[in-house]
Amino acid sequence: MKRILVGIKRVVDYNVRIRVKPDGSGVITEGVKMSINPFDEIALEEALRIKERGGTEEVVVATVGPADCQAQLRTALAMGADRALHVQAEGVIEPLVAARALLKLIEREQPLLVILGKQAIDDDNGQTGQVLAALWDRPQATYASKLEISGGTARVTREVDAGLETLEVDLPAVITTDLRLNEPRYVKLPDIMKAKKKPLETLPLAQLQVEPRQQLKLVKFEPPPQRQKGIRVKDAGELVAALKKKGLL
Amino acid sequence: MTDILIVAEHDAARLNVSTAKCVSCARALAGARVTVLVCAADAAAVAGQAAQLEGVDKVLTLENPANAPALAAVLAPQVSALAAPYALVLGPSTTFGKDLMPRVAGLLGAPQVSDIMALESPTRFRRPVYAGNALLTVESEPGTKVIGTVRMASFEAATGGGAAPIEKASVSVQLPTHTRFVSVSAAKNDRPDLQTATRVISGGRALGSADGFKILYSLADKLGAAVGASRAAVDAGYAPNEMQVGQTGKIIAPELYVAVGISGAIQHLTGIKDARTIVAINKDGEAPIFEVADYGLVGDLFQIIPEIERLVS
Numbered sequence: 127m128k129r130i131l132v133g134i135k136r137v138v139d140y141n142v143r144i145r146v147k148p149d150g151s152g153v154i155t156e157g158v159k160m161s162i163n164p165f166d167e168i169a170l171e172e173a174l175r176i177k178e179r180g181g182t183e184e185v186v187v188a189t190v191g192p193a194d195c196q197a198q199l200r201t202a203l204a205m206g207a208d209r210a211l212h213v214q215a216e217g218v219i220e221p222l223v224a225a226r227a228l229l230k231l232i233e234r235e236q237p238l239l240v241i242l243g244k245q246a247i248d249d250d251n252g253q254t255g256q257v258l259a260a261l262w263d264r265p266q267a268t269y270a271s272k273l274e275i276s277g278g279t280a281r282v283t284r285e286v287d288a289g290l291e292t293l294e295v296d297l298p299a300v301i302t303t304d305l306r307l308n309e310p311r312y313v314k315l316p317d318i319m320k321a322k323k324k325p326l327e328t329l330p331l332a333q334l335q336v337e338p339r340q341q342l343k344l345v346k347f348e349p350p351p352q353r354q355k356g357i358r359v360k361d362a363g364e365l366v367a368a369l370k371k372k373g374l375l
Numbered sequence: 376m377t378d379i380l381i382v383a384e385h386d387a388a389r390l391n392v393s394t395a396k397c398v399s400c401a402r403a404l405a406g407a408r409v410t411v412l413v414c415a416a417d418a419a420a421v422a423g424q425a426a427q428l429e430g431v432d433k434v435l436t437l438e439n440p441a442n443a444p445a446l447a448a449v450l451a452p453q454v455s456a457l458a459a460p461y462a463l464v465l466g467p468s469t470t471f472g473k474d475l476m477p478r479v480a481g482l483l484g485a486p487q488v489s490d491i492m493a494l495e496s497p498t499r500f501r502r503p504v505y506a507g508n509a510l511l512t513v514e515s516e517p518g519t520k521v522i523g524t525v526r527m528a529s530f531e532a533a534t535g536g537g538a539a540p541i542e543k544a545s546v547s548v549q550l551p552t553h554t555r556f557v558s559v560s561a562a563k564n565d566r567p568d569l570q571t572a573t574r575v576i577s578g579g580r581a582l583g584s585a586d587g588f589k590i591l592y593s594l595a596d597k598l599g600a601a602v603g604a605s606r607a608a609v610d611a612g613y614a615p616n617e618m619q620v621g622q623t624g625k626i627i628a629p630e631l632y633v634a635v636g637i638s639g640a641i642q643h644l645t646g647i648k649d650a651r652t653i654v655a656i657n658k659d660g661e662a663p664i665f666e667v668a669d670y671g672l673v674g675d676l677f678q679i680i681p682e683i684e685r686l687v688s
């Protein structure tokens with residue numbers, strides 16, 4: 127069966143004002159809104175569109191994390207995913223561990239395409255897709271802003287520093303999404319009800335024989351230095367004069 | 376002694392300035408021995424430039440026709456095959472390095488530290504997380520090889536004046552053919568590069584159209600400035616994607632940053648935190664951009680920008 131696997135990470139919602147805990151052990155997440163990583167919503171939307179065009183028969187979403195993550199999997203099911211896989215794991219999950227777990231799911235599910243976000247907006251690592259592609263020994267096309275599938279290949283337009291790059295990759299492959307790939311759909315209320323009946327399977331990390339190894343110790347979190355609030359100028363003349371005085375113009 | 380390998384970024388003819396910034400990052404560590412690796416079809420020109428960077432101890436070249444243009448899937452096995460003697464393997468936090476280095480980390484089973492702001496010791500690193508709203512210090516186990524990408528806005532480029540020896544390296548690895556380069560389209564302009572410009576003027580949704588951006592280009596040309604854009608402006612098609620500044624665009628550190636008709640969302644501010652002086656021009660006096668601006672001017676950009684241009688002409 128033609129299938130697409132989509133990675134879903136639960137993160138602090140992008141609208142939340144992040145605060146570092148006073149003891150420096152992390153950021154405050156108690157009582158804070160959690161959401162699907164925005165890039166993963168884009169990944170799921172792309173998979174759903176491919177399915178709607180007949181390019182795949184099934185969209186499977188997967189997350190690696192604690193029990194709370196099931197809420198985001200349910201949201202993904204409500205958006206339109208057919209099935210969800212929850213790899214249960216506690217604590218810090220480094221990209222290598224997430225990728226190893228996803229690889230086990232790939233071996234089981236044999237997807238045609240794996241779509242992940244280009245980065246998770248909490249750790250801002252931007253690693254998992256590329257690590258997974260390396261472990262799987264398959265192509266990667268990161269920062270996708272356009273994806274076309276035909277036969278056994280995909281043509282991917284990537285947002286790179288120079289502009290737009292196009293790659294052709296053999297399938298199966300790992301794609302990571304950039305913001306302009308698509309605009310994710312909104313979840314409708316009846317779909318939330320329907321999603322409750324969709325299959326969600328839980329697999330402990332140990333059952334997949336992946337070691338939850340943490341190679342980087344989180345020593346401390348600190349708030350970034352604050353910029354000093356500046357001054358208001360009344361018009362263009364005053365602005366130009368001030369900048370000239372500082373040697374900036 | 377800490378042996379550090381830096382993967383050079385280049386376009387076959389010129390070494391990218393991002394490599395000189397990686398050298399500065401590595402050199403900040405006492406006792407660093409720095410090797411720059413140039414993977415290319417023909418590495419001579421770029422290797423010569425790398426050898427001249429102050430602080431480089433050795434340049435390695437790895438020549439293979441498959442290395443042009445650079446593809447992460449092709450470079451990664453070569454880099455990882457050479458990585459054994461190095462405690463740290465660094466690349467720039469540009470789309471080149473961000474694409475490549477995690478693939479190297481995956482092949483080596485090594486941890487990666489993304490966006491290094493400071494190398495505090497061979498095993499201790501500082502990096503931004505949560506769009507720069509927190510700074511995180513991480514520590515690796517001594518003896519563990521670490522892969523890293525270097526945050527460009529945190530380092531000055533190493534200067535010239537060096538004369539490192541250049542050596543040819545070779546590896547015997549199978550290179551994949553499953554990934555093929557098709558094309559790259561880059562808008563050509565004669566303005567300074569956004570990531571290295573000392574002055575940057577960025578426009579937001581308020582510019583209203585690609586045509587609206589023309590007043591910014593005109594002012595930028597008078598000032599020798601680069602032009603950037605907010606995500607909203609890029610999404611709307613007013614400016615190309617390579618101009619986006621912010622968490623998911625370019626992180627820049629110019630002397631002067633002028634935000635024109637940009638509200639100042641957290642994701643945008645992440646990209647300009649290291650700017651020396653920030654100027655905000657916005658008609659809404661309550662816009663969050665004013666909280667970080669050194670100079671704020673409330674008013675209509677379509678009046679203010681042409682006026683500034685007259686005043687600096």
Ligand SMILES: Cc1cc2nc3c(=O)[nH]c(=O)nc-3n(C[C@H](O)[C@H](O)[C@H](O)COP(=O)(O)OP(=O)(O)OC[C@H]3O[C@@H](n4cnc5c(N)ncnc54)[C@H](O)[C@@H]3O)c2cc1C
Pocket residue numbers: 140164165247578579580581604605606607608619620621622623624625635636637638639640641642643646656657658659662674675676677
């Ligand atoms: C995961 C994620 C990643 C993101 N990454 C980025 C990123 O990398 N970069 C980025 O920029 N954004 C990013 N964003 C988007 C960000 O949240 C904001 O939506 C975006 O920055 C807003 O762009 P803007 O300021 O141009 O538009 P708006 O927020 O619409 O602001 C327009 C401003 O123009 C002012 N204005 C209107 N007319 C005039 C006039 N005539 N004269 C003067 N001022 C005027 C208004 O007062 C307003 O403040 C990201 C969002 C998400 C969720």
Ligand SMILES: Nc1ncnc2c1ncn2[C@@H]1O[C@H](COP(=O)(O)O)[C@@H](O)[C@H]1O
Pocket residue numbers: 132133134135163165166169188189190191219221224241242243244245246247249250251252253254255
């Ligand atoms: N724990 C996880 N579970 C599922 N997907 C993940 C996980 N961590 C990362 N990913 C995927 O990998 C992408 C990049 O994450 P990161 O490398 O952490 O920035 C995310 O957008 C997700 O698609």
